[in-house]
Amino acid sequence: MSNFTEGLNPRQAEAVTAVRGPVLILAGPGSGKTRVITHRIAYLVAERGVKPWRIMAVTFTNKAAREMRERVDALLGEAAHSLTLGTFHAICARILRVDGGAIGVDRNFSIYDDGDQLGLVKRIFSELGVDPKQFNPRAVLGAISRAKNELRDAEEFARAAGSYFEEVVARVYRRYQERLHAENAVDFDDLLTRTVDLFAGSPEVLAKYQQRYEHVLVDEFQDTNVVQYVLVRDLARGHNNLCVVGDPDQSIYRWRSADIRNILNFEQDFPNTKVVLLEQNYRSTGTILEAAQGVISAADGRPEKGLWTENEQGLPVTVFEAQDDEGEAAYVVREIMNGLRSGQRPGDYAVMYRTNAQSRAVEEALVRSGIRYRLIGGTRFYDRREVKDLVAYLRLINNPRDSVSLARAINTPPRGIGAGTLNELSVWASELGVPMYHALQLLLAHDQGAADGALDRPPPLNSRTARPLLRFIMLLNDLIELAQREPVADLLKELLERIDYRRFLLDGGDDGEDRWANAEELVNLASQYDAEALDVARDLDADDEAPKEEVQRTALAAFLEDVALVSDADEVDQRQDAVTLITLHAAKGLEFPVVFILGVEENLLPHVRSLEDPEQMQEERRLFYVGITRARERLHLSHAMRRATWGTSSFNDPSRFLRDIPPAVTTTRSRAEGHVVNRAAALRRQLSAAPTAAIAPAAKGQAGAAFQPGDRVRHAKFGEGIVVNAAPRGEDFEVTVAFKGNFGVKKLLQSFAPLEKVVA
DNA sequence: ATACACGCGCTTTTT
């Protein structure tokens, strides 16, 4: 018996001690998965004599990695530091930083995020003469990303292109990769695919990592994609000490190219796999678990698997039918207020929903009630304009070829370099076949008369347009020079001074103060990095046997890497005592005493975009299952009869998934006293089950008062509908009508004229 | 070059 299996159940202990060969741990929600992984690592190190630096553990989010490291620390102490522990993206970024040179990835590469990628695609559109109205740049980028996740490069994509759209994608894809290469940048997907390329193109590099890592662990394996699968397979080839942990029932990232077959076929792909089932749930009450089981066992093609608990049965699951989304939010607030009075803490509560837009109503209600809350998602700190501006400068200092950052920084704050000038510069640079930064250097050299020989002909920029460019390149050169000897925080401070950024923000509008506070916060964060970089260096020294990082990352590079790779989920800090507002996706892996799931409605959960595709429908079901199983003690499900979307109303029936919850474990509540809506909803159902849209015009002095809720009406263009609401609003009169079918609502009613009552 | 006003399409989920 081992120190690290004490207190574990027999299955868990088995999962901890089965350290040779492939292991598949199928871990239901709340079955102590993280405990098993951390104990397994500790067991390997302390009782099997495996050096920590010979273990790689991959998690889904940085936060999960952090937590895991803390827990391993608690078991092993200092020794745990040399463990390789992180997300696929972070680990691959490190590998590329060290060895990417072998495939032409220079070590100070930039990481292009979603917005950067889209911007690049749009610029390529205009270069190639592709009309963004004809082809959605987002869709094209999506196709490129999907191709990458299936390990299909631009050449192969072009060969296989079977439609005009795909041909366009192929052309953009090719140019896109050329640009990334020229700019020494990789996008999110490239972090993984370029690492695969590296391993394929350089057997020595692959061998190095294979030999180093004797044990590979992957968490959330049900959400890995083909690239990630190939990566771990390659790394573990030879010893095959590959331990994957996951739960097919919690696979919710198919849309991001996750392939559930990775986990379903694992046993076949890796012969002699030891399979361990963790089925005892330690998290939830009996009723919550029964509700979850009801939902998930209705999924088809799923091997029936048990999940049981010794926890008490607990209170029933509440199903609340609200009048509208505000009523739903009011319910949440009411319940939380009651709970707080009887000793619960705000941090005990989480409010979950399918789409980020749903957070708004709850947020407003929470603000009014003064309850502390924290919104996960929304605009990330690093997505704020002012933060992106400053990060663009830092990225440019780190990698001057980064054109995305150059384009952003060059006229921020405005210094007289408009779109025209930038375009001239860009054209000139591509004529010379050099990065824009290089072109700027040539411009400077020419201006100083130092290198007349470097240019056959003078730059095609007159002195008036060139002057601001010259000022910019001199600034940039100064900053690059400064970066060699100053810590990041000081570099940032100097930058803020030099570009007079505070003045720029304060003059920029009434939120200038807030923006400046964010800029200061960024300096703060940067200063922590300067200190942290030193820590890393010290830790590496602690274990003489551990291979030294061949390339010491500078604090600047480390800072930029983390800035690029943080996610929303990483920001969930459960130690903060506040209600958590979070999407169902981001909630994966978390747990709370009390959970609300909002909008359990047709068109929302399952989402309207998944209705056609059975595979996607299954994923919606699993998503609901994930949400339910986050709850420890209480679970509240709610749906609203009317919901504000895009400025108008929509009407959704309760979710089909609710029917799969055994009635015995639920109690239904309704606060929909509003007879108006009740009646309208009932009437609407008569109309047919077709999705409906509504209009909410407000017209002065019109005959709106002639309409009453429940009236059947006919619109000249949109056919039959039902008046849902009719009420004065200020000087106007507002009538809301539910129509069959979906259409662009806003243009609908400038007046009531095309609307007439239908006499039954 | 910049600042602002208008219209359109859209967001499901994110490393």
Added chain:
DNA sequence: GCGCGTGTAT
């Protein structure tokens, strides 16, 4: 109800 691209006035 927002962000983005486009068009207009300084």
